[in-house]
Amino acid sequence: MSKKIASARISEKSSQLLQDLNNSLPFDKVLYGEDIQGSRAHAYMLYEQSIISKEDFEKIEFGLIEILEEVESGVFVLDGDDEDIHMAIEGRLTQKVGDAGKRLHTARSRNDQVALDFRLYVQKNTKVIANLLLENITTFVSVAETHANTMLPGMTHLQHAQPINFGYHLLAYASMFKRDYERFMSSYARNNYSPIGCAALAGTPHPISRQITSDKLGFTAPTLNCLDTVSDRDFALEILFNISTMMMHISRLSEELILWSASEFKWVTLSDRHATGSSIMPQKKNPDIPELLRGKTGRVNGNLVGLLTVMKGLPLAYNKDMQEDKEGVFDSVRTAILSLQVLNEMIAEMTVNADKMELACMIGHLSATDLADYLVKEAGLPFRDAYHITGNVVNLAEEKGLDISELSLTDLQSIDERIGEGVVALLDNRASMNARLSEGGTATVRTLEQVESLKGWLSSQKG
Numbered sequence: 001m002s003k004k005i006a007s008a009r010i011s012e013k014s015s016q017l018l019q020d021l022n023n024s025l026p027f028d029k030v031l032y033g034e035d036i037q038g039s040r041a042h043a044y045m046l047y048e049q050s051i052i053s054k055e056d057f058e059k060i061e062f063g064l065i066e067i068l069e070e071v072e073s074g075v076f077v078l079d080g081d082d083e084d085i086h087m088a089i090e091g092r093l094t095q096k097v098g099d100a101g102k103r104l105h106t107a108r109s110r111n112d113q114v115a116l117d118f119r120l121y122v123q124k125n126t127k128v129i130a131n132l133l134l135e136n137i138t139t140f141v142s143v144a145e146t147h148a149n150t151m152l153p154g155m156t157h158l159q160h161a162q163p164i165n166f167g168y169h170l171l172a173y174a175s176m177f178k179r180d181y182e183r184f185m186s187s188y189a190r191n192n193y194s195p196i197g198c199a200a201l202a203g204t205p206h207p208i209s210r211q212i213t214s215d216k217l218g219f220t221a222p223t224l225n226c227l228d229t230v231s232d233r234d235f236a237l238e239i240l241f242n243i244s245t246m247m248m249h250i251s252r253l254s255e256e257l258i259l260w261s262a263s264e265f266k267w268v269t270l271s272d273r274h275a276t277g278s279s280i281m282p283q284k285k286n287p288d289i290p291e292l293l294r295g296k297t298g299r300v301n302g303n304l305v306g307l308l309t310v311m312k313g314l315p316l317a318y319n320k321d322m323q324e325d326k327e328g329v330f331d332s333v334r335t336a337i338l339s340l341q342v343l344n345e346m347i348a349e350m351t352v353n354a355d356k357m358e359l360a361c362m363i364g365h366l367s368a369t370d371l372a373d374y375l376v377k378e379a380g381l382p383f384r385d386a387y388h389i390t391g392n393v394v395n396l397a398e399e400k401g402l403d404i405s406e407l408s409l410t411d412l413q414s415i416d417e418r419i420g421e422g423v424v425a426l427l428d429n430r431a432s433m434n435a436r437l438s439e440g441g442t443a444t445v446r447t448l449e450q451v452e453s454l455k456g457w458l459s460s461q462k463g
């Protein structure tokens with residue numbers, strides 16, 4: 001057996017069980033691009049600092065470029081018994097370029113190498129997710145603009161409360177996604193510091209320049225403290241938390257879409273491209289997509305709690321427990337990307353059944369608060385008295401089998417004479433919605449203002 005490249009003191013071949021437990025190559029192979037990118041920057045710095053010769057640098061550089069092509073074309077398959085992606089690529093490089101390959105690991109440890117590769121992966125995918133959020137916000141804003149006058153019952157406790165418009169409802173989600181976007185971008189800025197050059201935990205006696213590698217890799221600057229840097233997985237926890245919060249928003253929307261697609265509501269119809277059938281009931285169209293989005297929120301939360309738990313008891317610096325950091329992040333990132341892509345398509349293609357939404361506004365006396373507000377403003381009543389009078393009006397409407405907006409002036413005045421003529425028009429649901437003109441309110445003009453504000457924000461982000 002050939003000697004393992006990173007095992008100077010271990011003479012026996014590892015037990016198969018140790019390899020099964022220990023090897024991360026089966027999952028960390030997705031980091032091949034980041035590993036090669038990091039090694040190229042490191043080799044360049046070693047050469048710039050005269051730690052390796054120009055000749056060795058060029059061999060390493062061309063060797064690594066070839067390995068990248070080999071992996072991408074399937075010539076070099078990452079399924080050997082190397083411990084991890086770092087050893088697999090270093091081993092391949094040494095096979096190709098000999099001693100120069102063995103010089104690459106000068107002034108570097110796998111501890112700063114993995115911290116770098118994983119951070120590059122997280123930073124790259126943070127941008128991918130953030131851009132998908134922008135695409136979703138764009139879609140939500142456009143559907144919202146179309147439906148800024150489409151009324152539906154706004155709810156609290158899942159009970160009809162006050163009339164709002166569907167655009168306004170969608171903009172609530174667009175606002176959540178805007179916060180999500182800002183959260184991803186602030187994590188990006190906070191974590192954009194280069195770990196490479198920290199070596200095992202304490203730095204290195206070689207005359208390296210961490211500034212050179214940091215610049216070459218697009219980081220803001222090198223990290224401050226090497227002991228922290230090789231022990232830190234906050235950047236991974238941040239993307240997990242950011243994904244969990246975003247998926248919680250997607251899950252709440254999914255729950256609403258599932259309800260709205262039910263026969264009892266029929267407020268929206270998901271496109272046939274996003275509905276599935278039943279294997280036994282030929283008539284069925286099921287909202288599997290929002291159900292899966294809601295369900296996948298569970299697994300991303302699991303990944304967050306999983307890594308928090310791995311990290312909580314670890315002494316500084318690197319411990320092998322930390323190899324458990326990756327699979328959950330890869331899974332959450334994959335889930336987030338797919339979920340955002342599907343969500344965008346589903347919202348763009350769903351049919352909004354405006355007639356059903358508006359009909360639903362006739363259930364539940366949605367404009368009752370307007371009567372109470374009228375009695376306060378016009379008759380000078382204390383709000384609590386106005387509230388009780390309105391309650392009696394609602395009771396009357398119930399007795400008559402009508403909605404409060406359908407009562408005549410005579411009906412209204414039979415409860416309280418102070419109710420004047422203008423009230424009938426006020427109790428109309430659309431009038432009620434458009435009366436909510438306060439900042440951030442649901443009135444159509446206010447909704448359209450919110451549309452404009454988000455459009456302005458979107459163009460400032462994309463520009």
Ligand code: ARG
Pocket residue numbers: 024028083084110111114318320322323324
């Ligand atoms: N495969 C390891 C990981 O993912 C790389 C770092 C190994 N470092 C070490 N000192 N054993 O964490």
